[in-house]
Amino acid sequence: MKTVLISGAGIGGTTLAYWLARSGFRTTVVERAAGLRSSGSPVDVRGPAVEVAEGMGVMERLRAAATTATGMTFVNDSGRRVGGVNTRALRRAGRSREVEVTRTDLAEILYEAGRDSAEYLFGDTMTAVQQDGSGVEVTFAKAVPRRFDLVIGADGLHSMTRRLAFGPEERFVRHAGLYVATMALDGPAEDERNVVIHNSPGRMVALHPVRGRALAAFIFRSPEVDGFDHRDTGRNKRILAEAYAGAGWRVPDLLDQAMAADDLWLDSVSQVRIDRWHDGRVALLGDAASSVSLFGDGSTLAMAGAYTLANELAATPEGAFARYEAAHRELVDPRQDNVATAAALMVPTSRMGITARNFASRLWPAAAAAGWVRTRLTFGYPSR
Structure with missing residues (x-):
């Protein structure tokens, strides 16, 4: 029986573990x-992931865990609606079966589907990998070293697998000019x-309804911060406060909550560009291979990629x-170029850009259905 080590118990890792176990x-x-850990950001399960x-x-x-959001509303400093989109109508126009859930709920549901058919080592990480013609020797921070036939890195933007087997992060991760932060409200x-969205030039704040609670999201434009560490919560709170100094609407109150929060998550919006996702007996999956999107496509792509990888390994490992x-x-490749477009829509750089976006959004429900269908059809995926 082939042995496989998957690094990362997120969306891609849990999906891959399930399908590999099904194939023996x-x-x-x-x-x-x-334990399971993920940001509470809403993500879509659409197209092939369905x-x-x-x-x-x-x-x-x-579907039972789905968020309650059916549209987006853009508001000005006084909270008055100045634009919006009926996303439910667009989904119906495209006959979409997609569902929006929090990343936390998605990770938990996928994990529970296959937890009894895989071994999970929580609270540990790889520290070295050494492969030869017949397998991969893996050293862990806590567990005793073990040998596997294959190793898959599904460990996100800051992948340890990629660092150990392919090279340092700075060779492959490109800052896309934005940072994103999220936190749950009480x-x-x-x-x-x-989803209620407020913009000022180069900054966006959104309040997202999530089954009885609200999630706050901040996306702001910024050059790459020297020495940035997504795990340095204290510094990241200061970065967020500086980025939103002087912002209107409800932002001052939300910043106060962010400064007091113990679950604030902040990271760079980045793309991963790597010539090959595999090297010998080691391969990358999900954001570790190709972090791509501001619009929730990452989870769909991770699930689709895990399914494809599992099927190819089951067909013949060679x-x-x-x-x-x-x-x-x-x-993945078409979506690697979409960050600039997404940023222009969600985080305009000027007040004129915000006004133009808000005005155009009033026309989207009538004009965008065809584009919605075309976008989703590019996710066509064969059943197996």
């Missing part, structure tokens, strides 16, 4: 955190149906990594 692989998942979730038998649970959202990469790049 003996799978171990190592996760640095002591088929993957249905195959795992979790689609009903995902009470429910005032608007339970709409050449499976190359076949997986060739197939999955067809989905």
Whole structure:
């Protein structure tokens, strides 16, 4: 029986563990955190990921955990609505079966679907990998060294697997000119149906309804911060406060809550560009290989990539990594160029840009259905 080590118990890692176990692989998942850990950001399960979730038998649970948002509302400093989009109407126009859930809920549901068929090592991480013609020797921070047939890095933007097997992060990770922060609020959202968005030049704040609670998200434009560390919460709170100094609407109150929060998450919006996602017996999956999107596509792509990789390994391990990469790049590569477009829509750089976006948004429900359909059709994915 082939043995596989997956680094990362996030969206891609748990999905891959499930499908590999179905194909008879003996799978171990190592996760640095002591338990499941993920930001509470809403993400979409759409296109090919819907088929993957249905195959795992979790689609009903995902729909039960779905957020309540059916639209986006843009507001000015006084809180008056100045634009918006009915996203439910667009989904209906495109006959979409997608569902929006928090990343936390998605990770938990995927994990529970396959936790009994894989070994999970929480609170540990790899410290070295050494491969030869017949396997990979892995050294852990806590567990005793072990040997595996294959190693898959599904450990995110700051992948340890990529660092150990391919090289330092700075060779592959490119700052996209933005930072994003999220935190859960104590009470429910005032608007339970709409994501409420406020912009000032180069800055966005959104309040997202999530099943009785509200999530605050901040996205702001900034050059790369020297010595930035996504784990340095104290410094990251200062970065956030400086970025939003003088902002209007409800931002001062939200900043006060952010400064007191113990679950504030902040990181760079970055792209991963790497010539090959595999080297010998080691391969990369999800954001570790190709962090791509501001619009929630990352989870869909991670699930789709995990399914493709598992199927290729089940078909024949020889050449499976190359076949997986060739197939999955067809989905990923077009989205690697979408960050600038997404940023222009969500975080305009000027007041004129904000005004133009708000005005255009009033026309989107009538004009955007065809574009919505075209966008989703590019996610066409064969059933297996």
